[in-house]
Amino acid sequence: MKRKLERRKSFIDWFINSNGATSVAVVFLGFLFGTILVAVVGKNPFNMFKAIFVSMVGQANNKGIWNFRYVGETLAYSIPYVLTGLTMAFACRVGLFNIGGEGQYVIGMTIAQMVALLVPAFPGLWVLCLVLAVIGGAIWGGIVGILKAKFQVSEVVATIMLNYVALYGSRLVSLQLPGATTYKTAALPSQAFLSKMIIPTSNLNISFIIMIGACLLYWFIMEKTKLGFGFRATGLNKDAARCSGINVVKNISLAMAISGAFSGLAGACVLLGGAFTSGRILAAQDNYGFMGIAVALVGNNTALGTFIAGILFGILKESQSLMQNMDIPKEITFIIQGLIVVFIALRSGLELVKQLREKQKVRKEVLAK
Amino acid sequence: MKSEYAIEMLNITKRFPGIVANDNISLQLKNGEIHALLGENGAGKSTLMSVLFGLYQPEEGLIRKNGEEVEIGDPNDANRLGIGMVHQHFKLVECFTVLDNIIMGVESVNRLGFLQKKQARDKVVALSEKYGLHVDPDARIEDITVGMQQRTEILKMLYRENEILIFDEPTAVLTPQEIDELMDIMRHLSAEGKSILFISHKLDEIMAVSDRCTVLRKGKYVGTVNTKDTSIEELSSMMVGRDVNFHVQKNQSKPGDVILQVKDMTVASKSHKNNAVKHVSFNVRGGEIVCIAGIDGNGQTELVYGLTGLEPLTSGSISLTGNDISRVSIRKRNVMGMSHIPEDRQKYGLVLDYSLEENLVLQRYFEPEFTDKAGFLKKDNIRKYAERLIEQYDIRSGQGPVTRARSMSGGNQQKAIVAREIDRDPELLVAVQPTRGLDVGAIEYIHKQLVAQRDEGKAVLLISLELDEVMDVPDRILVMHKGEIVGEFDPKCTTEEELGLYMAGAKRQEVNA
Known part of the structure; x- marks a missing residue:
């Protein structure tokens, strides 16, 4: 009996000291509250879970053939x-x-559609689109990094402002592209x-593999290289890093550039991923950049955590349409996402x-004496 | 019947998670005496005073004032009981006058709510005459010396009619002359019937001014002695728990070639517009320890920033072993043979959330020994290197190389920095207040390491505020005042009093490097 109690106690200790475990618990809590909410508004929570389940594993169509399309869409959304x-x-x-993920995303998307429409088509055009989008995002982030490192401009303010510059700049430029109307350009x-892969009925494409590559790259840079050692030292104690001879100015600029590159890539992947047939004239922000903040929060800023959290958000996004079919308001997914972020903050x-x-513990030790 | 004791703290026990900060400590302060509270850092002095001040509630024990048990729930209760404190870092509003600071919080107002400054001013003037506290009530705090600021703090307590005065390490910021004046003031106050608690770890001051002394060690009560019946040696062994060697053992220095040559260096100050270091020239040879002495805030910090590259030079030049490094990056300076033990070890010395091993390679991780050609860290080599340093320099930590630096004790954090800096085999070691906040054992260790470096023919530049250290460790002393070097001395041929005059700016000599 006593041993059981002690085992329980050490479990609690492990739990509050483990970031991963708390993340999982937070997600669980988010779903729990979401479920209660669905029940309170008089709908069947079972249908919500069914929708989420389908977006995770697919379902059989009326001919009895298992349809994986939903899974493909989920994974595509998560990219x-x-x-x-x-x-x-x-x-x-x-x-x-870096709140500028949205702006860097828009820049990547805009550059990708410019390249697609202005460069004469050749078989590897998509590679050029992705590479230039990555560079565009890196520059957009790097500008903020240089402002921060050289002139102590708050990166928060600078990125928020540049988000708007990116959005309206993108409209301005894209409207000049061939065949541009108020909401789209000519077909790409x-x-x-x-190119699609594995589940051809869905939009799942090779950028999923590129995304996994990005996660691995992130992990390698941060944990295994001297570059990452300097980055982490800068992040944990800028003064000590500088005093030890680490070039903090360079690190901050470079880190913002690398950070922006990921979002630039995201912009190109969304545009060229199959959901759109022509270039986009953005009327408002897509919000992927902002959702990224929540994803990183839930994922504890680790590579694996961010990957899992991104997939979770993809599941919620894909299950929205399924929920509507089952008479569950799709807004419930936003509520769950919001609750998860709030619980993380707790x-x-x-x-x-x-x-x-x-x-x-101290009190007990003292009493035991 | 009136009790003999102004304040009695009996059997106080205060626990924090994982530590008993005060373990059954008793302290009895007689009326009108000066009672010293002695102990190393971490001995529990501050905790005990915080209990007396109502900042902490003890788990056990009781407090009596004039023989009656009292409850001190918060600092307001302490004030009401007439307990006042001069903190180590003064609590003054810089842009207010002395008078404004004194009456702040207890302003007397007339019926319409207007301040009655005239009465307050008369009272302050009367008090300062009565106790010999000379200070101009209409001067602004930012314009007066540290000693006068301290007197303002004392007047603040007297104005509030406090009977029990606590001085928390009051001499740390003063020149030797100001320290003497403070001692006189304290004697004067006790003669007028005030009871004084004097917190310090400086033994000669305790011997000079106090009537009795209570010693704490590692949270425990060691004993209370009459000062006139004891000696510095007895007090120090009570404080540390063993006999301590006060004097640094070292042989005659054998200065070699000039390693560091500073010419006409000027460095701007971050906090003020004017230059903090003004046209300073000096050199350091291999095989000698040169100490820059001075009162805090006279440009020593900026001098170090200029030397190490943390701040750019406004003018002048620095050369290290003959190479000009005036405009060279921090890393290049490190690689060229400059090591730096920074003043603030937690801010500049360590990445507290890095492990010990990561901190030990903080300046070397990019070297081929720790990083391969592709840019990947060689974790095995880092671990081996860390294990060697931990062994060699006796760095103690909970989990060895993977311990978070944050969870290590101050002394061991400093040992880690010293190990890292010395093991790089530098030509020049810049040590800025390397013993600040450390206990006697760790201070001994660090001084030994500095002397060992010197004996290996390295140049050592020590920046210190502690006069004991200034007199004891170096082979040559340079005194800094208001950004200039105002005197050069041989520690064997000078006295603390002489240095004090130069530190305070009362005397200066022309120094040519």
């Missing part, structure tokens, strides 16, 4: 979430708060699109629990 999540995560690890050449509350437990 930009993971990439913009990496944007936020990378900046965070270097001690920066077929060579610009990313993590600091766990610190209080930690302190309380330590106090109790």
